[in-house]
Amino acid sequence: MQFGILINEGPYSHQASDSAYLFARTALEKGYKVPRVFFYHDGVYNASRLATPPVDDRNVGARWSKLAADYGVDLVVCVAAAQRRGITDGVLGDNYRISGLGQLVEMGIQYDRLVTFGD
Amino acid sequence: MSEMDDMDDGSGIIKKFMFLNRKAPHGTVYALEGLEVVLITAAFDQDVSMVFTDDGVYQLIKGVDTKGIEVKDFSRTYRALEGYDIEKLYVDQKSMDARGLTEEDLIVDVTVLSVDEMANLMAEQDVVISF
Numbered sequence: 001m002q003f004g005i006l007i008n009e010g011p012y013s014h015q016a017s018d019s020a021y022l023f024a025r026t027a028l029e030k031g032y033k034v035p036r037v038f039f040y041h042d043g044v045y046n047a048s049r050l051a052t053p054p055v056d057d058r059n060v061g062a063r064w065s066k067l068a069a070d071y072g073v074d075l076v077v078c079v080a081a082a083q084r085r086g087i088t089d090g091v092l093g094d095n096y097r098i099s100g101l102g103q104l105v106e107m108g109i110q111y112d113r114l115v116t117f118g119d
Numbered sequence: 120m121s122e123m124d125d126m127d128d129g130s131g132i133i134k135k136f137m138f139l140n141r142k143a144p145h146g147t148v149y150a151l152e153g154l155e156v157v158l159i160t161a162a163f164d165q166d167v168s169m170v171f172t173d174d175g176v177y178q179l180i181k182g183v184d185t186k187g188i189e190v191k192d193f194s195r196t197y198r199a200l201e202g203y204d205i206e207k208l209y210v211d212q213k214s215m216d217a218r219g220l221t222e223e224d225l226i227v228d229v230t231v232l233s234v235d236e237m238a239n240l241m242a243e244q245d246v247v248i249s250f
Binding site: 006008040041042080081100101102104105106108109110114116119 | 126128130132134136148149152155156159160162163165245246248249250
């Protein structure tokens with residue numbers, strides 16, 4: 001079973017990225033595949049390496065980076081949404097990349113399930 | 120075939136994609152950015168349906184003028200959908216009734232569905248993306 005994940009909200013202001021992370025991590029731990037996570041709308045803010053949350057809290061963007069490193073998850077940030085919001089290659093965290101909406105559509109075509117997190 | 124079938128994931132698979140539009144057009148960015156995904160999906164030659172429900176029905180109303188709120192007016196894009204072979208447009212009857220709207224108030228031709236009909240249509244889909 002391959003899951004594609006779509007995240008439509010920014011970190012901290014909304015549970016979407018947290019819920020998606022817990023879903024993805026659990027799926028991977030149980031042996032399912034999560035080949036790609038796509039960040040859209042304000043979800044692109046998850047990818048900023050400039051975020052420095054208090055040390056007694058989770059780092060939403062960084063833990064996606066680690067999950068990507070541990071399991072080879074492809075973290076894709078929508079280029080059009082990113083340009084609107086000032087997210088550029090220069091501010092991307094580790095293992096994120098910027099690409100087009102075609103990467104989202106491909107998840108829908110190729111994977112067994114596409115799961116959306118957001119309002 | 121689509122007029123802009125320049126995109127291909129190489130699999131030849133055609134799935135049923137439904138885009139569920141639930142929000143008013145200008146208060147949040149979902150409608151505008153959602154449309155971009157719809158167009159790209161059509162460019163991949165997928166079987167695209169669009170549903171407008173809840174405040175999403177306001178995306179299709181006639182007489183939109185965004186000058187006063189100084190945001191982009193993208194309502195023309197809905198009229199252009201036909202050119203991308205996106206012709207399956209559905210609105211939810213209950214959402215229309217609750218807002219005092221009829222098909223006459225909308226800028227494009229739509230099929231009005233009851234809740235049961237909508238549920239059946241959703242059950243047929245491979246991918247449902249909600250904005």
